Amino acid sequence: MLSIDIQRKTYPDRGGHAHLALSGLRLSLAAGEFVCLVGPSGCGKSTLLNLIAGLDADFDGSIRLGARPATGATRAASVLGTVGCDAGVGAYDPRYGMARSDVAYVFQEPRLMPWLSVLDNVLLVAGEPADEAARDALRAHAVSLLEAMELGDVLDAWPGRLSGGMQRRVALARGFVNRPRLLLMDEPFVSLDTPTAARLRQMLLSLWAGGGSTVLFVTHDVREAIALGDRVCFLSTAPARVVLERRIDTPRPRDGREIERMLGELDATHPDLLAGLPAQPGETAKTVRTGEEA
């Protein structure tokens, strides 16, 4: 459904020289798949997501979001690389009773609008249907999403009053409210404490299971990738390209021992791949690179 073929992506670094971030990066996602992209910090993961999301159109190559048949008709594939800021939510999909937009993005920081309440933040991206009934249905849908994220009693609160974990839950709800065809996630659970991150991962999986979105989840934590993904793709350091893909067919939720086993397998076959990535739980990429104690 999503096919990415980036021949070359450069951007000017701090010194003004052209830094080759991505080169020969090819990746395809099937509809409804949960793909995790793992790579060391600074390898270009955020750059890649920005290209897919249409925030950046300056690259050589193509990114295509394929058509899903809706009531028997097919739409032409759209080239996301040249999308600008147009109005409008995607075509009406009768299976879900509401239009589905193409792309949603959950950023590394929650990025909520501080002057809108929690509910208004989620409704902001949901579009404004013309008739009253559709508007009420949309509102009810947003409320149920927020209640699933255990935010039912802070619907009218300002984001500034919520804790970091709660703000990320709102950002997650905002990502799913449109039932997007493609959901991009850029290390959304980084720098959270372990129990909160685990809880949020559960919520993410339950939201994804209900909606049929394709998820591209970027992280530098291999364990997180193995715990969440149908498929894990490893990126090299800059200029980044996909160096390994692994399918994971074990049903979720996957317990710690399963994850360690798969990690051990990967380490045995591709030890160099995991260099630069956190090897122990709780380590961060920084401590691995500098060799300091975690």
Add this chain to the structure above:
Amino acid sequence: MTRVDQRGSAASLAVAHNGSGGSKRGAAVAAETNKAGELGTKRGTQRGMQRGMQRGMQWNRLLPGDVGMRVASLAVFALIWHFGALFAQSSTLPGPVEVLARVVEETVALELPTHLAVTLSRVAVAFAAAMLIGTAIGIAMGRWRRVDQFLDAWLVLGLNIPALVTIILCYVWFGLTDVAAIVAVAINKIPTVVVTVREGARAVDRRLMDVARVYRLGRWRTLTRVYLPQLVPYLMAAARSGLSLIWKIVLVVELLGRSNGIGFQLNLFFQFFDIAGILAYTLVFAAIVLLIEGCVMRPLERRLSGWRQT
């Protein structure tokens, strides 16, 4: 952080470092105020702290509440004026009673209300024009560097030309009309609005704008629900400073080239040496300004920036 006076006794230092909650603070306070180094016991420092707090609370109880303070301030002002006038016994300083009587007289004769209405309408039109044009230019200059580079010199010129010069030139070029008057006022105000709004446009959070782009919010929704809310503090600052500036320039404009309005009346009173009249109109004018600040600006600001109180 407790600041322990270096000159305090060793005992007080020991108490502070022991770190038991209240006595730590008490030790710091006592150490700073103690010169003879009487500190010793924990109990002594706690008693000192309590006594200090009690004295503060007694003072606070004597003072009236919020509204009471404002009323008291007005009352004190009126008293100083009254006794000052009494003491001066001069025709150039009429007392508050005389001025108030004059206010009533002018109101009943419908003089004051007419001139006030005319001035207020000029202020309103000039304010609206300046805010709209200034905001548009400010956003353009903040967003596009080329525009900024092009208009910057004109902006500096506009900021530094004296109001008097603009007013005189407008009257000369457009005649002694209301349009010329309002254009002159607006031209004076626009550069200050542009400077403030430009800063706001530069400070817009790119990350929130990215959210709007990714979710395809569309130009109108992005502008009204993501972009403009970020400019609110800058717009409020421009509005407040601009309003106070516009009041003053409108009076000058009326004095120089109009035949009605408060500025015109003030000029008339000046020529007849009618100080009571001047003070009467000034008093009413000041009251209106305070009213607008209290009933329009502050509630508006509270409504638009309520989410910042966290």
